[in-house]
Amino acid sequence: MDRRVDVSTHFTSGDTALYRALSREKSTVTKPLLGQPVDVDQRDFEGKMPLFKAVQRGVFSMVKALLARGVEIDLEIHGGTALSKAAAKDEY
Secondary structure, eight states: OOOOOOTTOOOTTSOOHHHHHHHTTOHHHHHHHHTSSOOTTOOOTTSOOHHHHHHHHTOHHHHHHHHHTTOOTTOOBTTBOHHHHHHHHTOO
16 A cells, blocks of 8 residues: 655645644654655745744754755745744744
């Protein structure tokens, strides 16, 4: 039986497997997902990207892993980039 799953598929919530793993800070799941042919810039139904979620949650090991995979750092969500959102919060 083939148990492969398309890691870019959206759940009914709009999340992808990568986005959901980042939301739950599951690096043991996220790192293997990044080894798959996954779109690291794929947005959920609200327009959020994995980089935004990693920055928002303060999971800097995942930020570095996403940057190493070539994530687009200039993509905007709700009037700002992941970097500008982090700077505005003055937490990072």
